Amino acid sequence: MPELPEVETVRLGLAQTVAGARVRGVDVLDARAVRRHADGPADFADSVTGRRLGTPRRRGKYLWFPLEVGATSDTACDALLCHLGMSGQFRIDDAQAPLLRHTRVVLDLDGGRQLRFIDQRLFGGMQVSRGGGELPGEISHIGPDPFDPAFDAADAGRRLRARRSTLKRALLDQSLVSGIGNIYADETLWRARRHPETPTSRLRAAEALALYETAREVMAEAIAQGGTSFDRLYVRVNGESGYFGRRLDVYGREGSPCRRCGAAILRMSFMNRSSYLCPHCQQKR
DNA sequence: CTGACAACCTGACAGC
DNA sequence: TGCTGTCAGGTTGTCA
Numbered sequence: 314m315p316e317l318p319e320v321e322t323v324r325l326g327l328a329q330t331v332a333g334a335r336v337r338g339v340d341v342l343d344a345r346a347v348r349r350h351a352d353g354p355a356d357f358a359d360s361v362t363g364r365r366l367g368t369p370r371r372r373g374k375y376l377w378f379p380l381e382v383g384a385t386s387d388t389a390c391d392a393l394l395c396h397l398g399m400s401g402q403f404r405i406d407d408a409q410a411p412l413l414r415h416t417r418v419v420l421d422l423d424g425g426r427q428l429r430f431i432d433q434r435l436f437g438g439m440q441v442s443r444g445g446g447e448l449p450g451e452i453s454h455i456g457p458d459p460f461d462p463a464f465d466a467a468d469a470g471r472r473l474r475a476r477r478s479t480l481k482r483a484l485l486d487q488s489l490v491s492g493i494g495n496i497y498a499d500e501t502l503w504r505a506r507r508h509p510e511t512p513t514s515r516l517r518a519a520e521a522l523a524l525y526e527t528a529r530e531v532m533a534e535a536i537a538q539g540g541t542s543f544d545r546l547y548v549r550v551n552g553e554s555g556y557f558g559r560r561l562d563v564y565g566r567e568g569s570p571c572r573r574c575g576a577a578i579l580r581m582s583f584m585n586r587s588s589y590l591c592p593h594c595q596q597k598r
Numbered sequence: 599c600t601g602a603c604a605a606c607c608t609g610a611c612a613g614c
Numbered sequence: 615t616g617c618t619g620t621c622a623g624g625t626t627g628t629c630a
Contacts, residue, residue, distance in 0.1 A: 345606085399607090400623090434606085436608095476599085478599095478600070478601085497623090584601090585603080587622090604629105605626085609621100611621085613617105
C-alpha cells in the first residue's frame with residue numbers, strides 16, 4: 314500500500330494533469346468503492362458531476378480535491394476525499410482506452426480524458442466531504458503529517474512521550490502523526506537505531522523530536538525518488554511504476570546483511586504484520 | 599487509554 | 615489440478 318510518499322507522488326501527478334478539469338460525468342462501477350459516502354453512489358455521482366477539480370491536497374495518506382463551483386477557488390466548497398487503501402491507484406487515460414481490471418470509479422473530464430480509480434482490494438475509496446475543501450471533517454481525527462505547515466514537532470514529541478506504548482505502535486498511530494505506515498516505520502526505526510518495542514516513555518524530548526525528524530527525512534527521500542513500490546499495485550498516474558526505484562534499508566530484507574553492521578536482518582511478527590529490524594544496531598536501550 | 603482482534607476485499611504463492 | 619492456509623504497504627469498530 315501507498316504510504317505518505319506514494320500518496321504524495323500520486324498527488325503531484327494529479328496536480329499536474331487534472332487540477333482545474335471539469336467533471337462531466339461520474340460512473341461508479343463498484344458501489345463498494347464509495348461505501349464511505351453515506352448518501353449512496355447516486356448522490357456521490359451527482360455531487361461530483363459539474364464541479365471543477367481544484368488542486369489536490371493531502372494529509373497523511375488521504376488526499377482530496379476541492380470541488381470548485383463556477384470559476385472561483387473557494388476553500389469552503391465540498392471536497393472529493395480519497396484514500397488508496399492497500400491497493401488503490403489513480404490513472405489518467407483517454408476515454409477510449411480499455412479499462413483495467415478492478416477499475417471502480419470513472420470520472421469523465423474535459424477533453425475526452427478520464428480520471429480512473431482502480432483498487433483491487435477495495436480497502437480504499439472515495440467520498441464527498443461536505444464543506445471539506447480546506448480540510449475534510451472526516452479526517453479531522455488524524456494528526457498533521459511531518460510535511461504539513463500545521464505540524465508541530467514539539468507537540469508531537471510531547472504526545473509521543475505521553476503514550477504508554479512502544480515506538481512502532483506510536484509511529485503507526487495516525488492520530489499522533491499521520492502518513493507513516495509499516496514500511497516507513499521500519500525504515501525510520503532502523504535509521505534512528507531504535508528497537509520497535511522501545512517504550513515511548515523512555516525517550517527524552519529531544520529524542521522524540523529526532524525520531525520524527527528521521528521519519529520526515531526518510532519519507533522526503535522517498536518522495537524525491539517518486540515513491541516506493543514492490544509490485545504493480547502502486548503506480549504513478551501515468552502508469553509508471555516506481556518498481557525498484559527506491560532502495561529500502563530493512564523492510565523486506567529478512568536474512569540479508571544490515572547495511573550498517575552486516576548482521577542478518579530479522580523479521581518479527583507484530584500486530585499480525587511484519588516488522589524488520591537489525592538485531593545488532595537496534596537494541597532496546 | 600491501551601491492546602487485541604475481526605472486518606472490509608482480492609490475488610499471489612507455498613504446500614499438500 | 616485443486617484445495618487450504620498464509621501473506622500483502624490500511625483503517626475502523628468492538629471488546630476486554
